Amino acid sequence: MATRPVALMAAVRDGEPGAAAMLFDALAPRIRRIMRRSCGATPDLDDLVQDCFLKLWKSIGRLQDPERLDAFVYAIAVHTARSALRKRYVRRILKIDTSVVEEVGDGVGGMDGRERARDAEALLDRLTPELRLAFVLRHVEELDLAEGAAALGVSLSTFKRRLASAEQRVDILARSAAAAHSSIARLPEGT
Amino acid sequence: MNAPHLDVGQAVRDSTTDDVPPHRHLVQRSRFLNAIGTPRRTPWGAASLAVALVVVAVAGWFVWRDKHEALEFESQIDATTGETRWLFSDGSQVQLAPGGAATVVAMQGGGAKIDLARGRLDVYVNPAPHAKWEVLAGPHTVTVTGTKFLVERGAQESDVTVEVTNGRVLVGGPELATPVVLDEPGERYSTVAEPEPEIIRQASRPPPPRREPPKQLAFEDELLEAERARLAGEKGLAEEILTRMRGRYPNGPKGSQVAFRLGRLLEYDKPVKAAAWYARVMKEQPESPLARSAAQAIVDKLSETPQAEVARRFLAEPSPSSP
Numbered sequence: 001m002a003t004r005p006v007a008l009m010a011a012v013r014d015g016e017p018g019a020a021a022m023l024f025d026a027l028a029p030r031i032r033r034i035m036r037r038s039c040g041a042t043p044d045l046d047d048l049v050q051d052c053f054l055k056l057w058k059s060i061g062r063l064q065d066p067e068r069l070d071a072f073v074y075a076i077a078v079h080t081a082r083s084a085l086r087k088r089y090v091r092r093i094l095k096i097d098t099s100v101v102e103e104v105g106d107g108v109g110g111m112d113g114r115e116r117a118r119d120a121e122a123l124l125d126r127l128t129p130e131l132r133l134a135f136v137l138r139h140v141e142e143l144d145l146a147e148g149a150a151a152l153g154v155s156l157s158t159f160k161r162r163l164a165s166a167e168q169r170v171d172i173l174a175r176s177a178a179a180a181h182s183s184i185a186r187l188p189e190g191t
Numbered sequence: 192m193n194a195p196h197l198d199v200g201q202a203v204r205d206s207t208t209d210d211v212p213p214h215r216h217l218v219q220r221s222r223f224l225n226a227i228g229t230p231r232r233t234p235w236g237a238a239s240l241a242v243a244l245v246v247v248a249v250a251g252w253f254v255w256r257d258k259h260e261a262l263e264f265e266s267q268i269d270a271t272t273g274e275t276r277w278l279f280s281d282g283s284q285v286q287l288a289p290g291g292a293a294t295v296v297a298m299q300g301g302g303a304k305i306d307l308a309r310g311r312l313d314v315y316v317n318p319a320p321h322a323k324w325e326v327l328a329g330p331h332t333v334t335v336t337g338t339k340f341l342v343e344r345g346a347q348e349s350d351v352t353v354e355v356t357n358g359r360v361l362v363g364g365p366e367l368a369t370p371v372v373l374d375e376p377g378e379r380y381s382t383v384a385e386p387e388p389e390i391i392r393q394a395s396r397p398p399p400p401r402r403e404p405p406k407q408l409a410f411e412d413e414l415l416e417a418e419r420a421r422l423a424g425e426k427g428l429a430e431e432i433l434t435r436m437r438g439r440y441p442n443g444p445k446g447s448q449v450a451f452r453l454g455r456l457l458e459y460d461k462p463v464k465a466a467a468w469y470a471r472v473m474k475e476q477p478e479s480p481l482a483r484s485a486a487q488a489i490v491d492k493l494s495e496t497p498q499a500e501v502a503r504r505f506l507a508e509p510s511p512s513s514p
Binding site for chain 1 (some may be wrong): 194195196197198199200201202203204205206207208209210211215216219220222224225226305
């Protein structure tokens with residue numbers, strides 16, 4: 001973050017002109033990244049970022065310690081992502097999810113990188129919202145266990161349990177996908 | 192070889208960075224700023240301001256109310272002792288001994304200003320912040336905020352005695368450079384029979400002089416008293432006097448006369464009651480001209496009351512005095 005949290009919070013608390021823009025500039029890349037990693041390449045990503053910022057702006061007055069801004073941002077972003085994932089999960093169960101993944105990845109890593117990312121996100125899409133968030137926080141955002149638990153608002157043991165379930169599920173899905181891929185590769189031509 | 196989940200995590204991490212195309216960032220920022228409107232005050236700043244405004248408004252209202260709310264009072268005459276008593280809406284009471292004369296000259300700042308022309312006033316002022324009470328006794332002014340005290344005028348214009356039962360009063364007068372403060376029970380200021388004003392501190396108040404029971408007013412005088420109260424707009428007092436008289440004259444010509452006065456007094460404010468009083472006149476003294484006047488009053492002014500029909504029939508009958 002280019003602006004120090006203390007200075008940023010002071011500007012917001014003092015109602016300085018431009019404080020909101022400053023807050024957005026400082027946090028938008030990170031929030032967008034968290035939402036993108038948590039929810040995937042969804043077409044409503046901009047809406048999710050907007051929701052997240054509105055929640056942040058509404059509740060930032062409750063933040064007493066500016067040094068805890070990072071954790072605060074994580075908690076709000078995860079909360080927003082969880083709501084979106086739950087809705088999507090229900091729509092998917094009811095077969096009414098019409099969202100289309102338009103773009104996977106930010107163009108980093110070339111074609112192979114994008115394919116890997118698309119495959120990875122396809123696996124994550126098959127997790128429940130709680131398991132997916134635990135996985136993303138630990139293995140994508142690389143938070144430690146305590147930070148992950150705090151961001152999810154659960155106890156450390158709950159976080160560990162969810163994480164273990166997510167890892168196990170991802171491993172199974174990845175191996176199944178790899179097995180299916182190799183089977184397709186071995187099929188004789190023309191079948 | 193990594194566990195598959197670690198590769199999945201790595202793949203997602205590598206494909207997403209903090210980089211956002213500048214135009215997309217600007218569009219989204221503009222959207223956010225539009226959504227939150229103008230730069231706002233911090234929530235705690237706004238809340239503090241709101242709380243402060245509410246506190247100031249409430250405090251101001253109480254102060255304003257204490258200072259400006261006018262008291263109301265009603266007069267009562269004690270039939271036994273002949274004392275006039277003023278009961279104020281804040282619970283304060285002022286009692287004028289028989290033979291005395293005093294006037295409430297102003298209702299001010301949550302209190303009242305009373306001019307004592309002669310006689311003795313027993314004053315109890317209900318303590319209230321900012322309430323201003325004053326008793327003018329000739330050249331002297333007794334100022335109080337909450338107390339019980341007595342003011343008595345003497346024979347001479349400047350004679351006055353002030354005695355505090357409890358609380359605190361200030362006595363000012365032409366011979367006093369600064370007001371005298373009386374703030375102990377029984378403390379007294381008097382200009383009567385002493386060449387110089389003096390403050391007498393005493394432990395207890397002497398027993399009050401025995402009051403002689405007031406002389407009973409004559410029937411006509413009492414009627415006059417009620418009439419005077421009615422004309423002065425003190426209908427409550429007039430009704431009280433007349434009701435008391437009616438208690439003493441439950442029947443006979445005098446009782447009917449009082450009932451008729453009561454009917455006339457209550458015609459506009461309490462028509463049902465007024466009609467009832469007129470009906471009693473008709474019943475008690477049917478032969479008298481007063482009864483016909485009562486019936487006529489019912490027909491003319493109280494035609495909506497149940498007694499109207501009876502009154503019409505009464506008037507339809509030939510008058511005993513008519514040929």
